[in-house]
Amino acid sequence: MKGALIGCGFFAQNHLHAWRDIVGVEIVAICDSDPERLKATSIAFGISRTYEDATQMFVELDFDFVDIATTVGSHRALVEMAANAGVDIICQKPFSENMIDARAMVEAVKIAGKTLMVHENFRWQSPIQAALEVVKSGAIGEPFFGRFSFRSGYDVFTGQPYLAKGSRFIIEDLGIHILDISRAFFGDATHIVATTQRINQSIKGEDVATMMLTHEGGATSVVDCSYATTRMPETFPQSLLEIDGTQGTLRLDAGYRLTVQVGKEVQKDVSPSILPWAQRPWHNIQESVWIIQQHFVECITAGTQPETSGLDNLKTLALVEAAYLSAMNRTIVQLSDI
Ligand SMILES: NC(=O)c1ccc[n+]([C@@H]2O[C@H](COP(=O)([O-])OP(=O)(O)OC[C@H]3O[C@@H](n4cnc5c(N)ncnc54)[C@H](O)[C@@H]3O)[C@@H](O)[C@H]2O)c1
Known part of the structure; x- marks a missing residue:
């Protein structure tokens, strides 16, 4: 190819x-x-x-x-x-x-x-895939609540200076990934309500966003993102998850620690591999680039639609648009209006 x-x-x-x-x-x-x-x-x-x-x-x-x-x-x-x-x-x-x-x-x-695929790589990160596998197996029962969190003080502006200049920042650049992870776990959303803040006054867009989604199956998820959070250990670029199901819970915590509690607690290290060309802390993302590009090749070879196709991504983009609209107007936005 x-x-x-x-x-x-x-x-x-x-x-x-x-x-x-x-x-x-x-x-x-x-x-x-x-x-x-x-x-x-x-x-x-x-x-x-x-x-x-x-x-x-x-x-x-x-x-x-x-x-x-x-x-x-x-x-x-x-x-x-x-x-x-x-x-x-x-x-x-x-x-x-x-x-x-x-x-x-x-x-x-x-x-x-x-074939048109969007390089929406966060759901392809191996720790996220490990968590998805547990939830899809039914081990924690029917999931009814999720929290998808990305909070960091990492300087993304040196490598990507354009991020400081746009009137939109964290939802469009990073929140888009976390909203997509939420869709991977809970399916499409019907409504969203969001707030945004700009803590770092030297950038143009918002660097904090908190979003609450109602999903088609009735589940609620909270997607919270920040590039204004200075804490140790710095977790960039990890997405942390908490899922409550009718039979138990799942958490993906800092350090790629996956905890599943159904009666007793089981912990697993789901750290991504460090590819020969990768560097910490980016290795998680770098591994997902390799995984998503493989998926693209496999789909073209098999004649199947990629999971993160252009058509699928319209739903993630609609969440981004709806979140900005909600934050601006201080209203709940229905996704069917986007
Ligand atoms: N998925 C992820 O994890 C992830 C991480 C970082 C960046 N990104 C995305 O990757 C994209 C690129 O980001 P980046 O940080 O590498 O940007 P960048 O500005 O460093 O690189 C973009 C390059 O494209 C070139 N370019 C722009 N328009 C062109 C055109 N019409 N024809 C030919 N060349 C053109 C520019 O000259 C530049 O060299 C962005 O959309 C960003 O959101 C994704």
Whole structure:
């Protein structure tokens, strides 16, 4: 399977490492409008076909899929270009800044008859998958309450300076992942209510968000996110979970400790592996990049829809939009209105 990658920035380096580790895949070309980043990535990964303009790359090259690892503003143009070129697509989150562009991208790829997956990797983290397995097995009974928590004081702005500049920050960038984890456990939501705060006055957007969701099956979940929480040990980039079921409870605590209580308590270390190219504390995320990209390849090979397809991601994006609307208007928002 031949692929091309667009966007050779901060996070794409993980994508390229992961592609190198997936048997049967070769990245044959890379593209970035910034010549310096393009050159540095070309040297680092030994990929000689380089393009500053994606249009040119689609005209000149023959490949099966494109990996879009650029920031959100460029996604619609690139996804539509890829759909017209008739290649399968994996695109980074946030998939879109609004529902209109998101729906248009899903439609364009549907018409092209190709696969569209969103690189929504948090639910693919191996500790999250371990917790999901327990809940899906029915071990704690019917889950009726969940808390999905990401609280950190880690400096994300040095590696990703654009995060300090947008009027939207934590829900669109990080909360989107945690909302998606909540969907993975409890299914789709019908309503959401949210508050936002800006604690760090040197950034433009909100850095704290607290959201409460009502799910279709009746369960309630709380999704709380903060980049203004300084505590030891720093848990970045771990998502912590608590799930109450009718027969017992599950917790994923700091240090990747999974505790299941059904009568007696059972604890398990579900730490992610540290891939040869990974570094702490990012190894959890880096492993999930490798896992999600494998899932993309498996789905294309089998002709099945990815779990985090473009169509599926519309539901996660709707939660993001609804959370901002709720926080702005101080109201409960119904997801069917988004
Ligand atoms: N899933 C995760 O865990 C995770 C973690 C970090 C970042 N991300 C996401 O990855 C995406 C990229 O983030 P980043 O921090 O690497 O950003 P970045 O700014 O470091 O890199 C983006 C690169 O894309 C290039 N680019 C932008 N538009 C282009 C276009 N039209 N054609 C060619 N090149 C173009 C830029 O020149 C830049 O080099 C973002 O959407 C971000 O939210 C995801």
